Amino acid sequence: MLQVSYIRENREEVLNRLSVRNFKNPELVDQIIKLDDDRRQTQTLLDSIAAEANAAAKRVGELMRQGLKEEAEAIKTQTTTFKEQTRMLGDKLSAIEILLQAELVLLPNLPHQSVPKGFGADDNQVASEHGVIPQLMQGALPHWELAAKYDIIDFELGNKIAGAGFPVYKGKGAKLQRALINFFLDNADAAGYREMQPPIVVNEASGFGTGQLPDKEGQMYHITGDNLYLIPTAEVPVTNLYRDVILKEEELPIKNCAYTPCFRREAGSYGAHVRGLNRLHQFDKVEIVQVVHPDHSYDVLEDMSNYVQSLLKKLELPYRVLSLCGGDMGFTSAKTYDMEVWCAAQARWLEVSSVSNFETYQSNRLKLRYKSGDGKPQLAHTLNGSALALPRIVASLLENNQDEKGIKIPTALVPYTGFEYIN
RNA sequence: GGAGAGAUGCCUGAGUGGCCGAAAGGAACAGUUUGCUAAACUGUCGUACUGGCAACGGUACCGAGGGUUCGAAUCCCUCUCUCUCCGCCA
Numbered sequence: 315m316l317q318v319s320y321i322r323e324n325r326e327e328v329l330n331r332l333s334v335r336n337f338k339n340p341e342l343v344d345q346i347i348k349l350d351d352d353r354r355q356t357q358t359l360l361d362s363i364a365a366e367a368n369a370a371a372k373r374v375g376e377l378m379r380q381g382l383k384e385e386a387e388a389i390k391t392q393t394t395t396f397k398e399q400t401r402m403l404g405d406k407l408s409a410i411e412i413l414l415q416a417e418l419v420l421l422p423n424l425p426h427q428s429v430p431k432g433f434g435a436d437d438n439q440v441a442s443e444h445g446v447i448p449q450l451m452q453g454a455l456p457h458w459e460l461a462a463k464y465d466i467i468d469f470e471l472g473n474k475i476a477g478a479g480f481p482v483y484k485g486k487g488a489k490l491q492r493a494l495i496n497f498f499l500d501n502a503d504a505a506g507y508r509e510m511q512p513p514i515v516v517n518e519a520s521g522f523g524t525g526q527l528p529d530k531e532g533q534m535y536h537i538t539g540d541n542l543y544l545i546p547t548a549e550v551p552v553t554n555l556y557r558d559v560i561l562k563e564e565e566l567p568i569k570n571c572a573y574t575p576c577f578r579r580e581a582g583s584y585g586a587h588v589r590g591l592n593r594l595h596q597f598d599k600v601e602i603v604q605v606v607h608p609d610h611s612y613d614v615l616e617d618m619s620n621y622v623q624s625l626l627k628k629l630e631l632p633y634r635v636l637s638l639c640g641g642d643m644g645f646t647s648a649k650t651y652d653m654e655v656w657c658a659a660q661a662r663w664l665e666v667s668s669v670s671n672f673e674t675y676q677s678n679r680l681k682l683r684y685k686s687g688d689g690k691p692q693l694a695h696t697l698n699g700s701a702l703a704l705p706r707i708v709a710s711l712l713e714n715n716q717d718e719k720g721i722k723i724p725t726a727l728v729p730y731t732g733f734e735y736i737n
Numbered sequence: 738g739g740a741g742a743g744a745u746g747c748c749u750g751a752g753u754g755g756c757c758g759a760a761a762g763g764a765a766c767a768g769u770u771u772g773c774u775a776a777a778c779u780g781u782c783g784u785a786c787u788g789g790c791a792a793c794g795g796u797a798c799c800g801a802g803g804g805u806u807c808g809a810a811u812c813c814c815u816c817u818c819u820c821u822c823c824g825c826c827a
Contacts, residue, residue, distance in 0.1 A: 357787060361796040368796090371808040375755040378807095390807045397807085560747090560784090562765095681784095691784080 315678045316421050317693075318350050318414070331424040334431045334640035342417055349414045356410060360403040367396035419529070423675040425640045426612070426649040432639025439639070441651065444623070445632030448658050448714045456659040457712040458590030460721065461487065464736050467708075469590070479580065479595035486736045490711075490723075491598060493730035494704050495573050498600035498625065502701060505621055507571035507602050512551035514574050515542040520554040523680045525646045535577050544577035548601035549698045556605055556682045556694075563686035566694065567614065568605040571701065573598065591705035592664065599703040604696070605682065608673070611695035612649070615671045618699045619651045622667045625702055628726040631710055632656040634663065648673040655706060659713035664706040669699030712736075 321328050321343060329340055370393050377386040430439050461467035466487025472480040483491050499509060521527035521543050526534060535544040545551055552572050561568070576599050580588075602621070606614050619635065626633045636652040643650050647670040654663035674693040677683070683691035715722040720737025728734055 354787070357796080361787065364797085365795055368808085371806095372755075374807045378755085386807080393807045 315418055315675060316424065317674065317678055318346065318418065321421075322347055322350060328424060332422070334425045334429055335422060335643065336431075336433055336641050337422060339420070342420060346414065346417050346421070349410060349417065353407065353410045353414060356403055356407045360400060360407055363396055363399050363403065367393060367400060370396065422645045423648050423672065425643065426671070426673075428637075429643065429649055430637065430639045431641075433641040434639075435642050437639040438642055438652070439637040441635040441637045443632075443634040444627065445630070445656075447632050447656055450658050450713075451717060454659050454713070454716055456590065457657070457709040460712045460716060461590065464720065466490070466736060467591070477595070479593070481591070481594065486731075486733060489731055489733075490708065490736070491704060493727055493732075494702075494707065495598060495600065497727055497730045498702055499571065499573055501625060501628075502571035502600060502602055505569075507569045510552055510555070510570050510572045512548065512555070512572055512574065514545050514551070514577075516545055516550050516554065517542060520550055520557070523554045523557045524550045524676055525679065526550060529645075532581055533579055535579060545574060546578050547576050547599065547700075548572040548574040549603060552601065552603045553676060553680065553696055553698065557680040559682055560691050561605070561682075561684040561694065563607070563684050566605065566607045566684055567610070569602070570604075571600060571602045573600045575599075576703075591709040592660075594705055597703060597705045600701050601698060602701045603698045605677075605694050606697065607684070608692070608695050611671050611673060611697060614697055615649060615651070615669065618669045618697060618701075619653075622653055622669055622699055622701050626653065626655065626666075628724070629707065629711070630724045630726075631707070631714065633666075644668075644670065646670075646672050646675050648675065655710040657706070657710045657713050659716075660709075664709065666706045666710075667700040667702050670697060672696045672698075 316328070325343060325347065328343055332340055332343070370389055374386045374389050374393075377383075377389070430437065432438065455463065458467075458469065461469075464486070466484055468482040468484055469478075471482040472478075475482075503509060515537065518527060518541065521531075521534065526543070526546065534546055537543070551574075552570050555570075556568070575596055577596050578594075580593055580595060602618060604614055604618065623633070623635065633653055633655045636654060638647075638650040638652055650668055650670040652665050653667040653669070655666045656662075657664050673695050676696045677693040680696075682694050682696065684694045685691045711724070712721055715724070720735045723731050723734050723736070
């Protein structure tokens with residue numbers, strides 16, 4: 315959520331930067347400013363009347379104590395008009411505030427200056443490409459067929475006990491999951507991220523804090539009996555650890571990581587390009603989250619991007635880094651890099667990580683601030699990224715590393731799997 | 738699931754209608770002093786909105802929402818959450 319004061323003071327800039335996203339509703343900006351004018355006026359009036367009413371009430375108390383009953387009664391009758399007015403203005407003020415809030419959450423984050431203008435995925439910039447595209451042997455298979463051939467992932471069995479998008483990992487397939495999780499966590503730890511194990515359900519306030527609620531409600535599994543949501547990413551619980559918190563400046567940066575299962579309803583997305591592991595309702599992911607001083611957030615974004623790339627290099631996967639254009643960026647992000655891995659049998663790039671700087675967009679909702687010495691509390695910047703999500707990594711490992719003997723495990727991962735081949 | 742207790746500032750905790758934005762202690766920060774570690778003393782020490790160049794004001798907030806009252810942290814109602822005991826269970 316953007317800050318109203320910033321919108322007021324930088325109207326032109328806000329409009330310009332929103333246009334980088336091709337934001338369809340720029341008149342919202344002026345509506346918000348107008349509502350805020352209204353809010354201020356109403357509040358000023360309400361405050362002055364409340365001040366009079368308070369003073370009158372105080373006088374009544376004093377007079378009563380002095381035993382001057384009649385004088386007290388006289389003032390009492392005057393205060394009834396204050397009462398009506400404050401009630402009216404109070405109602406008006408809260409109505410305006412609700413409206414203002416409702417409009418404010420409709421404004422997406424402002425893209426950073428470096429974000430290219432664009433409408434969708436085709437306008438993203440390829441920032442860099444790494445690794446070698448493997449030449450597959452004759453008769454190479456896509457990962458869902460490999461998974462069946464080696465009996466390591468069972469989609470049918472998952473259908474039976476839960477539904478489509480909930481695969482069962484078996485034998486070396488299950489061990490590979492465990493290996494990847496530990497590999498990612500150990501690397502994050504070595505890079506200075508503190509491991510957290512949060513709940514994988516969250517309440518409404520948490521869903522709101524990171525922006526899943528109210529607009530993306532349909533994307534989360536909702537436990538109606540207890541009004542809890544299954545997390546779509548560890549970003550939600552881990553970032554919400556700092557909801558309503560004022561940190562000391564020295565505590566920054568905060569670097570956390572967490573492994574969690576992630577649950578996404580992915581309503582309405584079925585078809586050939588979401589086969590196998592390409593899109594699931596439940597998957598495993600290690601997430602990295604940082605809370606940083608605003609001066610450093612863009613350096614940190616590069617750090618996080620480099621860190622994610624280091625994982626892909628260790629796994630010997632060919633990948634590319636996209637700098638997302640305004641139109642393709644998430645609603646809450648100011649700048650995002652996507653990492654895509656080449657899946658050789660499907661012959662396509664698959665997104666395995668998304669690293670974003672949210673600047674103050676999340677922290678404003680979360681009321682996540684820091685305080686330096688004697689200064690006033692300031693909103694911190696938040697960033698997060700997948701490091702990494704498992705299914706598409708597994709898909710590309712299977713497809714890219716297949717040979718006559720089976721599936722070769724990358725050297726860096728062998729200490730974690732305990733085997734060199736799936737066969 | 739049954740019974741009970743509670744929710745106050747960074748923490749502990751006092752406060753049952755006006756003198757309470759809130760005692761006291763602790764923590765933290767700043768200063769003074771004693772030749773070090775440390776102690777003592779003094780001061781500062783919530784957030785948001787709002788007016789003002791500023792100095793300095795105003796308003797709101799004692800879990801949330803409503804009500805009673807000239808006046809509510811304090812009384813009443815509803816909700817949420819936490820804790821304790823019992824039951825069940827990992």
